[in-house]
Amino acid sequence: MSHKVIYEQPLNERIRAFLRLESLFQQVRHHLGGTLPWDSRSTISSMLDIMNIFSRSDLKTEVMKELDRHTANLARLEQNPDVDRAQLAGLLDEIDTLIDELHAINGPIGAHLKGNEFLASIQQRSAIPGGTCDFDLPGYHYWLQLPAEDRIRDLAAWLECFDVIGRAVRLILRLTRGSTLFRAERAEAGFFQKSLDPNVPCQMVRVALPAGSPCFAEISGGRHRFTVRFMEQPSVNERAAQTGDNIDFELACCII
Structure with a gap:
């Protein structure tokens, strides 16, 4: 096959959550750099979905368990003479770095965003169809009219706490797919x-x-x-x- 359309089905809850996060992070990356208020709206919407996923389970622990499992599997390959040792060592170093960065995060991922009243108001109204209209959330309407660089700066600051976990999820899924x-x-x-x-x-x-x-x-x-x-x-x-x-x-x- 030249160009393929690939359909994926996770067979456990951990991979199911990782695939959903991967999709949301891709949406965020696509819309984050956009200059229109609609781009910022889309970024906020995906970010709130990411926050909801992290509020339901301790995904930091799940990700670290999966990284540890991959480390153990890859370490067994070190004795295989057919393995590219330099590539394997680089991969193990990448996993160790991610584990160290995750250990350095205090508390649940994104926990501090729960106390952000601006985001909380948008999240609350998002449960209502069309509930984030200008008349529902005048503060949100005001923010959406700010210069694009201001909105992008705010979004990037909020999303920064998900950077390490996002990189870890991408690596886990890359290893899974490539296995x-x-x-x-x-x-x-x-x-x-x-x-x-x-x-x-x-x-x-x-x-x-x-x-x-x-x-x-x-x-x-x-x-x-x-x-x-x-x-x-x-x-x-x-x-x-x-x-x-x-x-x-x-x-x-x-x-x-």
């Missing part, structure tokens, strides 16, 4: 199922289709098995249905 190569598979009549060894936990399932494929992949699964259904949707106004065709695709089961 396994894609291999060719076929779904008979648009359906594919595979059993997994529960003693060797699979972190994520990845399915690749060529760009322009008439189908998309719908993946579901758990510790013991997963299924992939290839769905056709002639129009966004029509309900998707499983194709009856045999579908050639590429599969990666990320076990690391």
Whole structure:
């Protein structure tokens, strides 16, 4: 395949949270440098979602556990003569640096932002459809009319506390995705199922289709098995249905 569309399915809650954070951090990076008030609105919206995720669980501990696990796995490769030792050493140093930086953070990630009344007012009104209109939050309206450099400076300062955790999540997902190569598979009549060894936990399932494929992949699964259904949707106004065709695709089961 030349250009691929990749569908991913996390098989545990930790990776599920990391993938959601990755998506939100990507949205933040996209909108942060924009100069329009709508860019700042989008950045704030994604940042509030990030804050909500961190308020529900101790993700700093989860990230550190995952980094420790990767360190142990990579350290076992040091005795393998076929491994690029310089690249391995650099990767282990990168993980050690992230762990040290996470240890240096006092308390939960982003905890100080909870006391920010400006952000709290936006978060509260965001639960109401259209609740952040100008007449609802005149202070927010005022801030959105400030010069772009002022808004970007404020946003960057608020987001700084998520920098280390964001880098750690990107590294973990890079290692997870890179742990396994894609291999060719076929779904008979648009359906594919595979059993997994529960003693060797699979972190994520990845399915690749060529760009322009008439189908998309719908993946579901758990510790013991997963299924992939290839769905056709002639129009966004029509309900998707499983194709009856045999579908050639590429599969990666990320076990690391």
